[in-house]
Amino acid sequence: MKKNRPIRWSNWSGSVRCHPEAVVYPASVGEVAEIVRHARDQGKQVRIAGRGHSFTPLVQTEHILLSLDSLQGLLEVDEEGQTATLWAGTQLKQAGKLLHQEGWAQENMGDINVQSLAGAISTGTHGTGAQLGSLSTQVEELTMVTASGEIIRCSKQERPQLFRAACLSLGTLGVITQIKLRVLPAYRLHYASRRCRLSELLQRLEEWKKYNRHFEFYWFPYTETVQAKWINVTDLPSGGKKWWKAWNQVVLENGLYWLLSEGVRLLPGLSGPVSRLSARAVPVSEEVGESHRMFATPRWVRFNEMEYAVPAEAMASVLEEIRFFIQREQIQVHFPIECRFVQKDDLWLSPAYDRDSAYIAVHMYKGMPYDKYFTGVEQIFRRYGGRPHWGKLHYLTAEELGDLYPKWNDFREIRAEWDPDGVFLTPYLQKLLGGGKREAVQV
Structure with missing residues (x-):
């Protein structure tokens, strides 16, 4: 596990900057779990950085910034089930190339392909197509490290409630480490x-x-x-x-x-x-x-x-x-x-x-x-x-957002259940989601 102390982290547009006390690059799921457990024990927050293509402060933290850059690549293709499992840090561009080499392809993509796979699904990245969903809807199964450091899986069959929340969670339910996608023969x-x-x-x-x-x-x-x-x-x-x-x-x-x-x-x-x-x-x-x-x-x-x-x-x-x-x-x-x-x-x-x-x-x-x-x-x-769109700028409060999303309170409840200590919450996310165990502050 590598660690450094950069002067600052910023997103792609330069609109969001932060000075984390550490940026960590775990090279295995076990190392991710170790980092999360350590942060929880120390009362620290963990935020997960992709490629910084969100315009909102979803990643901004003064505590621990966890990068998935060392967790990239194609793990497995199930030809019979037409699924592919990839490391969550894999860039969309690289995922497309790797899948194509095996004769497969994603159902749909957006017009930018430099995001990490986990970042793309966690913010609701989408392409276009009236009969096609966002990238999050291509997910068949997630492997995550929870706030307790436990490594779990969820899908429509296993922990279905958690799955419907985790496929687009803003990184507040855990660290996604592996993603199983529904794929199509290359076209x-x-x-x-x-x-x-x-x-x-x-x-x-x-x-x-x-x-x-x-x-x-x-x-x-x-x-x-x-x-x-x-x-x-x-x-x-x-x-x-x-x-x-x-x-x-x-x-x-x-x-x-x-x-x-x-x-x-x-x-x-x-x-x-x-x-x-x-x-x-x-x-x-x-x-x-x-x-x-x-x-x-x-x-x-x-x-x-x-x-x-x-x-x-x-x-x-x-x-x-x-x-x-x-x-x-x-x-x-x-x-x-x-x-x-x-x-x-x-x-x-x-x-x-x-x-x-x-x-x-x-x-x-x-x-x-x-x-x-x-x-x-x-x-x-x-x-x-x-x-x-969760990765794009907006001016809405938690109360206003709650009126727009029918499952808003269900998400808040399951988030509190899986992260009762607010390990994955920051002041911005506490404000956005309507608070957490730690006291919310104005940002």
Whole structure:
């Protein structure tokens, strides 16, 4: 077990920083259990760090930060049961490669693949697909180290109540060490991107959502332009304009977009012109490739983000209200608004709990003020019963969250049962979840 004392830990966007007294890198489940038992005995908190792609202070601690970086890799594939067991610290990108080498693939992924597997499921990371759930719904079994240092397993058959809470738990029920996923035989996807008008998209929204395995779109503020993306399973051989995709992703979507974003940060009045310029640069392209390669897009331009899940049927109405709000308040934003769909599930803290959902995400370039934009958009989300993505910024209190999640109190009860001493709680999480055994403080 390695240990060091860094000056600080920060998340990807730089919005969350902390000074833990120690960062530990266990290399086995036994070492994880030892760390947790020691922390409990010393009255310390343990938080689990993935790749830092959450924008909320879920990991922030002054006590012990536990990294799963040394617990990565594919452990087992059950071909008959169509499941694969991986170490919880495995990056999604690496998981895709390892599964593909064995002839398998995940059902769905998001558009960022650098997160750890445990971090992705613990915060409700999702892709898009009206008939597909979040990454958490792919989980068949979890191996965890509890607050007492006990190593346990849970699934739909074994400890089912704990399982429905642990599949999306914000890291408050234990340290997830191994994850068994439901997988599919490896498959290829056909990806298509094109520009269209927002009015056309809204008219055909239900059709495109229903008849495509994956459908998502990006609306550019201060324009009538949308980038629509369709992704479907195909038997066609891999191919396409790979040179154009590389040029677009590296040079246009990252390099040039960073320069434009810096210009907007210095001169916020350029937000509208830059958004219109970006809309004109939307790629019209097609490509076929292995599934694990087709989902993700490099994201090097840093930003802060808010994302909410609203009822799927409310997508068009919510988007129209956001459009009106941006124009009325002249919000200085040039990042497009990202819109995706997720099937309902039965996980207690899932934003898609018992409700087919449309996820709508708003972004602001790093270094630019976002409070007015995000609070205004959040008011719109809330009018439609929106639930926040746990890894994205929001301003809700424990009481307000409790009104949105039918199983909120069930989750709090099971969390208190499995971690009565608050080993996995921090002041932020105590405030978010409504307290714990240790006294809650304002953050």
